[in-house]
Amino acid sequence: MSGQETILRVSATGNLNVRVGERVHKGQQLSEVPSTDSPSTAPVSGLIERIQLDPDNHEFVIVITAPA
Numbered sequence: 001m002s003g004q005e006t007i008l009r010v011s012a013t014g015n016l017n018v019r020v021g022e023r024v025h026k027g028q029q030l031s032e033v034p035s036t037d038s039p040s041t042a043p044v045s046g047l048i049e050r051i052q053l054d055p056d057n058h059e060f061v062i063v064i065t066a067p068a
Helices: none
Strands: 003-012 031-034 046-054 061-065
Touching: 003 031, 003 046
Parallel strands: none
Antiparallel strands: 003 061, 046 061
């Protein structure tokens, strides 16, 4: 898919509300993290291309591709 990739890192202490292949809208809640007051939200609208776990930093790395 051509388009701009946005990479977002969110704490892995909570549950993700999105899956690979899902379309998201700017401002949509991506995860529920109990230790913070504000949930992680999508900074752009697009398609969730990848979700990877970074075990060293205990974070999910979420890649959102915005349409070109």
